[in-house]
Amino acid sequence: MGSQLYRAIIDGILGGGVYALMAVGLTLIFGVLDIINIAQGILVVLAAYLSSVLSAHLHLDLFVGLLITIPVMFLIGIVIYRLFMHRLRGRERTSMSLLASYAVMIIIEGILYLGFGPNFVSLNAWYVTATVRVFGFYLPYIYLFGFGLAVLLVAGLYFMLYRTKFGRSLRATMQDRVAARLIGIDVNRVAALAFGIGVGVTAVGGMVFGATNAFNPNSGYDLISRLLAIIILGGLGSIGGALVAAVFMTTVESVVNIWSPTWSVVVFYAALIIVLTFRPAGLFGRPAVRAQ
Amino acid sequence: MSLPPALRWGSVAALLAVAAVFPLVFTSELVTQIAVDTLIFAGAAAAWNIFSGYSGYISLGHAVFFGAGAYTAGVAAQDWQISGSAEFLLLPLAAAVAAVIAVPFGLIALRVRRHTFVVVTIAVFFIFQLMAFNLAVTGGSVGINAPFLGWDPATYNNPFYYLALIIAVGTTALSWLIRRSRFGLQLRAIRDDEDRARGLGVRVMRVKLTAFIISAVVMGLVGALWFFFIVQVLPQYGFDPLLDLSVALMAFLGGLGRVAGPVLGALILEPGQQYLTLHIGNSYLSEIILGALFLLVILFLPRGIIPFLEERVTAWRGRAPRAPDTVPASPAGEQPAQAARRGTS
């Protein structure tokens, strides 16, 4: 029992790293743009399919394939932003973005169904099934690689945000768009790039997700619900919060899964609701200007 | 809203008259079935609009009430062995259960900001869908079946049609009453500036929760009726994420926060969607089209058809364009104030 618990916790933490990556992209988009990108879930699935295609047809290793999928997803993000989100203005902006991105999700899901059908797919590589022994547990390599990559990328994001000029512009835009524009920041460019980055990281999330789960176009719903729960719990716009929340939620679910697999997912959402009841802004959220 | 009263009430009366005799004129089962679906959605959209349209809190979890209503009706009919048309007596029960769920749901969800609110509704929705899949009482993934109605197939749809019509018309009428009432004014003020409204003495939580419960009640009704109509409820259809999207789209398309908006949206979208499904067959393609349509509406008609038409009519009538909102105010913008002081407009 004890080792089962430890195992669950480790699995939770490792899994949380990957969810963190996808969630961080989502919360970044919200922080900079006030947009809740509901399509993030299906974009992860799209990325997984891309990885699958590269792997099956070009025989590229999954990680090598990232060199292609990351830029591709980044570009897709920019295109989505320019085509749809860019136009959303005004008071109702966030509500509209919600519905617009929901629509984009539906479209992408339909396209994926048309292209790939409803059958489940999963990504394969030697490290998906092979395990390595760590502290008496047999952990699949893919989880470790994925977690490592997630940590790397989140660190990279932090570095970008806090050590580069672009990152400064991004943070400025997050805090006050008008002020940012007044000091010469090209807010539209920053916004588009932020959206692109937020989507670009789904490439990594998608690959690892696809390697650790069987997926089909319908998987998007479950994913986005979890991601939304994570970023809300962590506090909208808080990158650190998304990280903590992701690891927390997946770990809790993993532990509860020992007793009851069916209800473990409910716990995921129940945790969100419980936290919100006491802290409506989430764990690390900016205690909101409730003017919205 | 800007039509002269005679024209407005005249067209409402005409529409009602047409609706009243519709199934007697168009007797094709397919047509009446689409009509029933349309009316069910019209009622649902109108209910959703009463809450989300007026308060500005977009809910993507109203399917919870729809499904709860459907399942309540199903479980009750099963357990109490109700059969035949007595089953319709369960509708109020379904509505009551929905109301009961709405209270704690609303108390928790309505305390958070709008962005968070949407996600909470999604989260609660998923919890309910999961419960429907996993609890024994809901029959798991097999669902529940409605009692058999041995009615004449030729007119089978008619009672459902009229019930759905009553619900849709009733909800729209309620929506109209609310809009012109003090309650509705407070709701809409909350939508514009919740904190300012609170500062002026509006009991914000009470108002929001009331609207939430009202919309839940109707959703429950509609869900139960739907269940009896299609004779079965499965977890993924009783709690269907696309329901909320469709209902929201209908309200947006017609005009969010307008009385006739959701009905107009339903009248356009539901038959359209059914037509698409019939002729395209490929449900994936129709999904793409639905999404694309939604996107077009959001981007180009963000306020919906009715406000759009109103603006066209106003422009066509040649009224003065809106005063520019400038800081500092331009002299041109100040004319109206001075003119008003002089008694002219």
Place this chain on the structure above:
Amino acid sequence: MQGEWGGVREAGGGGLLRTEGVAKAFGGVQALGGCTIDVEPGSITGLIGPNGSGKTTLFNVITGYERLDAGEVYLDGTRITNAPPQRVFALGIGRTFQLTRIFSSLTVMENMLVASQHSSRQPGRVRNPLARAGGAADRQRAMDLLDFVGLAGHATAPAETLSYGQRKLLELAYVMVADPAIVLLDEPAGGVNPSLINDIAARIRELNAAGRTFLIVEHNMDFVMGICSRIAVLDYGTVVAAGPPEAIRRDPRVLDAYLGAAEDDDDTG
């Protein structure tokens, strides 16, 4: 560093609105540090100071939009410290905002009615929630007020079509609906056309002549000097000078606080 409230205090003590040592900090920034003001009933009192001196914060703290860290607020002797905005409103303090807050999707008349639905409540009388918004009495009163500020012709127009200056007038009007004893105006002349400023000043004087007290935050010196009977100067969250306009105009501490520029300032600082 408490400023003193110079000038004559009415016999009987205590102004209509009084704050004592109010302090409020945001993170590391001390927005208000021991702020004490006293507003005489029936006066038009001005509150001036450079950007960032804490004027709007003081308003927020008085009207319950912010909680204070220390100090007290009294309305006519009654302690109202940290009372929530709706209670402050019900007790008779009206307040406008720097960036006008009106209900943009409602009509001008409806804006007025939102304010009236509370004030005309008679306890014990059950009201039909679905009754048409705004009874005849409420509407008449609203129209009277709209007429007073010159917006009567716009009663059925959506509030969002109003120009900036008109919105300020609307805000003034709907704050009046509750018949407040004292009105806090946050930059009523900010960003407004000069002729309309005179309009607004005239309205304020009329209302004041009828017995209403005003506390006005403003950057526009001509406006303040022209209308206020007493002025308090805020700098870094405390009152550094107070008294009649002539005294303030000559006070070197005031010029100091503004770093030598006591000109019209049109920014919404």
